[in-house]
Amino acid sequence: MSASADSSAPITWKFIRRTFTTQERTRDLLSPELERSLAQADFERAVHFLPGSHRYWPNALAIVFSTVAASYGNFRAKPRWPFARQCAIAGLAGFGGASLGLFLNLRAHVSFITSLENQQGFKQALANVSATMDGPTPHEAGVQGEDATPALYPRTSAPSANGSETAASSAVHSRWEDIRVANARKSKRSSSWDALREGHERSADVASADDAPFTADNDRAREQAQFDAMLDAERRKSQN
DSSP: OOOOOOTTSOOOHHHHHHHOOSHHHHHHHHGGGGGTTOOHHHHHHHHHHTTSGGGGHHHHHHHHHHHHHHHIIIIISSSOOOHHHHHHHHHHHHHHHHHHHHHHHHHHHHHHHHTOSOHHHHHHHHHHHHHTTTSOOHHHHTEETTEEOOOSSOOOOOOOHHHHHHHHHHHHHHHHHHHHHHHHHHHHHHHHHHHHHHHHHHHHHHHHHHHHHHHHHHHHHHHHHHHHHHHHHHHHHHHO
């Protein structure tokens, strides 16, 4: 623990109300101060008083006073109060109840402080608690005073984000590798069939190209024979 805080620092009622909300929390926050400036009797008084019901008196009395005023104006008054008047008087009654509750609360705090055996030591204890409120409480941190104790339920270390990202990247990479290999095999298979098909078409084209001159020669010979036959026929006619 760090050195004692300056006891001259102001400790507000708002800080006390927000900090010491339950007896367990009050005990955890003040128990380290028993070894410093807080008396045992003052510690027990603080544990029972600080989280007590007096903290709710201002709100409770404000609700009670405003409800009574509104109910009277609505059900008991003759003639019945208008709605605007009911709201105004209920608001004033609520403010009066809150003021009375705050006064009673402050008076209870004064009575508590005057009953302490070591008022300066209690003030120093509150200053120390205020100085350490940014860190975990002794109950939350699993420490008691100056001595640290191991946690009863150690927190299981979660896998690091980098490890999860690496595993996910590896899985995605493996999946893409499988797809790429499958596509490569399919491409090879398609290439083989394409090569066979192209070879067959090329052979057919070559055969067609080879047959074309032969067909043309036959047609030319047939036409030449017909022409020669016509010439012979004309020659015979002229001789006769």
